[in-house]
Every structure is written in structure tokens, then in C-alpha cells.
Amino acid sequence: MTPLIGFLAEAAPGTHQTVAVCGNGRESLNLIALRFYYCAITPDTLISSALAIAVTLCLGFLIVRSLNSGVPGKLQYILEFLLHYVRGLVSETVADDAAFVIPLAATVGFYILVANWLEFFPLPAPLIHPATADLNQTLAMSIFVFLAVQGYSIKVLGPGGYLRRFTRPFEMHVVVRILFVPLNIVEEVAKPITLALRLFGNLFAGLLMVYLLGLLISYLASAPLLIKPLSLVGLGFLIVWKTFAVVFVGTIQAFIFMLLTVIYFGMAREGLEESHIRHSSGSTNPSVHNQLGGDPE
């Protein structure tokens, strides 16, 4: 039974082998579980994310090599559909001139999808840990998105407009808007954290369930003869759950990460349309009118 479990369920999730680069890994807060490093490497996640990057790049180059303008192949059709969807999403929620968001969002979505689906394969336990089930990986991605969104906001709104964005809602009195500043700051900082925790939590919980079901099966298999057949039921549960967690949850979470990336870029433009209207009353930009419900005053 044990090799089968090794095939389906990874080792206890959340346990990483950490290689310290600097810092001495001293125990903090009187806890054994939390060790403090200034910077450290988790090789298991690095290997699996390198695998995911390699697979993503290979797929991309494969599609580019077999690109044809006639009847597209299946893989090309899927990628074209994804790219077309992202393009429509960006021009709808961000702006038509924000073309740099399209490759960023599509890459993030496609990479996370591949990384999630790689979890379907048995990853040898101490060596490889699924990339997106590690908080370090998801936090790195979401912090990059966060910084890109802040940079885009400063570029579009200007430094003054960027700071003014923290005094939402704009139509309120000045005193109320000042009271809203801390709330807005918290909201802005919470965005990358929830983005990272959402992906991590889903994939980690899925992995944990696989591990616990594997433990249950091995427990039942070593039980007395009467209960032994129950381990087959547990095996069925395990297969169903793993398929669900990888195929369904993995796809949806990759899609949500991409969607929220685009939406955050759209939110970074808040306040732009209003100030346009105020400065040049009766602006001729049609997209501005559309976003205000076609009623420019």
C-alpha cells in the first residue's frame, strides 16, 4: 500500500527544507516552528517552479513553431482563446492603451495553470513541493503585481493624483475623505496579501486533504480484516478529491488570479475620468462617457 500512497499523496505539506543564505535561522518568539532568516531558499519549490516555467515555455515555443493562419490546432486554439479573452478584459476594465497588462496577465494566468496542473503528477516528497502551494511563491507573484499596479497608477494619475486616490470616496466632504485615508491604505496593502493567500490557501488545502486521505488509507489498510476493504473506499475518495482539487480548483484559482490582476490595474486608474471631466467639461473621449453611464454633466 505504501508505494501507492507515495504515488498519490505527497509528504506532509508545508514542511520545507530551507537553505539559509544569510541570517542564522535563530528561533524567534520562543517557538520551534518559526525560524527567522533574513533570506533563505526553499529548493523544493524552486525545482517545481522551474519545472512549471520550462513546461510553460516549451508549450509557448511549440505553439509558435506550429503557428498557422488557417485552421488552428487544438493547442493554438486554446491559447488564442485565452489571449483574446484577456485582451477583451483589459480593454474593458483597464484601458485600450494599457497593452502591457495583456502579456503580464496572460503569462501569470498560464503559468499558474501549468503549475497547478503539475500537481497532478506524483512529486517526490522531500525533493519537490508544488510551486503554488508555497506561500513564498504566491507572495512573490502578488507583490510583483502590486508594485506594477502602483507604478502604473503613478504613471497614469501623476504623483498628485496617485496620493489623491487614497482619499476616496471623491464626492464626500473633505473631513470624511481624510478619515477614509487609513482605510484606503489598508485596502491597498491587503490586496496583494489576499491575492497570495487565496491561491496558496486553495492549493495547500487541496494538498493537505490528499495527504490526510493517504494517511487514512494506510491506517485502514493496517486495521483488522473486517475494516480493511474500507481502504478501497478511501482510495476512491482520494482519486476523486485529487482530480477535483487539481483540475477544477486549480483552473478556477489560476483564472481568478489573472482576473484580479487585471481588475487591480483597472482600479489603479480610479479618479482619472472624474478629473478629466472636471478640467475639460464636456470631454470628447467616448470611453469616458461610457464609463459614467453615458450622462456627462
Add this chain to the structure above:
Amino acid sequence: MNHAIALAGALIAFGLALGGGAIGAAIGDGLAGSATIAGISRQPEASARLQVLMFIIIGLVEAMYFINLALGFYFIGVAAGVKG
């Protein structure tokens, strides 16, 4: 002794968090499903788009529960490692 108290507290807190999170996620899933059914019965031709939207919303709603679950296991791990 301290260790046992910390572990018991962590387990109770984990149970509470799981229960509360499950209630919230279930209500959210139900709201999303009922709104989708209402939308489909009003406009049956929009069912494909509405189903995609529903699954996105469910993914967002259930994420909170999974965050609970994952962080709960982290807390238990930390509490189990407290030096007593």
C-alpha cells in the same frame, strides 16, 4: 502543561474557525447559486455566461474558507512546536 494548554487552545480555535468559515462559505455559495438560477430562469440564453460567472464567484467565496483551513493547520503546527 503549558504545551498541552496551548495545543488544546489551538485545536479549539481551529474548530471554531473551520465552523464559522464553513457557515460563511456555504451561505455565499447558496447566494451565488440562487442568483444564478434566478438569472437563468429569466434569461435562459445567458446560462453559459452565468455559469462561468457563478464558478468564479464560488472560487472567490470558497477561497476564504481554504485560507482558514490552511492557516489553521499552520497555527496548530506552531502551537505544537511551543516549548513548554
